[in-house]
Amino acid sequence: MECQRPVFATPDTSHLSPQDFDLVYEPAEDSFLLLDALESEYFSLRKLRPTICVEVGCGSGICITFLASMFGPGACYICTDINPTAAKVAAQTADQNKVLIHPIVCDLVNAINDQLRGKVDILVFNPPYVVTPSNEVGNGGIEASWAGGEKGREVIDRFLPHAVQLLSLQGILYLVIIKENRSDEIEDKMRQFGLHMTTVKNRRAGKENLYVLKFTRVT
Numbered sequence: 001m002e003c004q005r006p007v008f009a010t011p012d013t014s015h016l017s018p019q020d021f022d023l024v025y026e027p028a029e030d031s032f033l034l035l036d037a038l039e040s041e042y043f044s045l046r047k048l049r050p051t052i053c054v055e056v057g058c059g060s061g062i063c064i065t066f067l068a069s070m071f072g073p074g075a076c077y078i079c080t081d082i083n084p085t086a087a088k089v090a091a092q093t094a095d096q097n098k099v100l101i102h103p104i105v106c107d108l109v110n111a112i113n114d115q116l117r118g119k120v121d122i123l124v125f126n127p128p129y130v131v132t133p134s135n136e137v138g139n140g141g142i143e144a145s146w147a148g149g150e151k152g153r154e155v156i157d158r159f160l161p162h163a164v165q166l167l168s169l170q171g172i173l174y175l176v177i178i179k180e181n182r183s184d185e186i187e188d189k190m191r192q193f194g195l196h197m198t199t200v201k202n203r204r205a206g207k208e209n210l211y212v213l214k215f216t217r218v219t
């Protein structure tokens with residue numbers, strides 16, 4: 001008998017107000033595409049028996065909360081954001097949805113790099129990917145949600161070498177990008193680090209062509 005993939009509810013963010021979303025990224029098409037991708041990967045991810053899941057740039061906390069609902073209390077759920085309000089709001093989202101997460105305020109994965117090297121089973125990042133002038137990158141606050149600099153890749157390119165180091169042998173990275181970020185160039189970079197890339201989801205949303213890329217170690 002064929003086993004049906006379970007459907008997971010989108011985390012409840014009704015506790016967040018419009019004022020919260022002046023300070024923290026409001027879940028949008030990119031966030032929901034990432035949730036769809038994770039849900040579609042449920043069986044492959046379950047096989048990993050994940051023990052450590054990390055989201056970089058958690059914003060409202062919708063994605064890490066979704067992962068925590070998928071895999072339950074057997075794993076540890078850590079998320080980071082450079083925006084302190086995002087870390088606070090993400091903790092509230094987890095509470096609202098009755099899961100436990102550990103938000104950390106830091107640049108990318110600086111605070112967990114050493115302790116979690118080679119230990120992360122599921123790593124996700126919906127990064128600031130919009131093509132903007134370089135001087136808009138890393139300005140903090142809500143602008144940090146989208147400002148990606150040249151080719152929209154300045155934050156992504158800084159993150160990729162860290163991702164490679166964090167992943168466990170079986171670990172999987174899911175990364176949201178848009179067409180302008182040049183998936184072919186990202187694929188070349190990651191191949192040099194020994195990672196194989198596939199596309200899990202692709203959707204057009206207004207002007208944006210969104211992709212969820214998946215990276216695994218070449219065995």
Ligand SMILES: C[S@@+](CC[C@H](N)C(=O)[O-])C[C@H]1O[C@@H](n2cnc3c(N)ncnc32)[C@H](O)[C@@H]1O
Binds near residue numbers: 030107108127
């Ligand atoms: C596009 S939003 C995604 C938010 C959330 N994950 C979602 O999918 O709705 C990008 C997030 O990355 C965070 N961010 C940007 N630069 C970062 C950095 N250098 N280190 C950690 N987080 C960063 C932003 O503050 C923002 O919350």
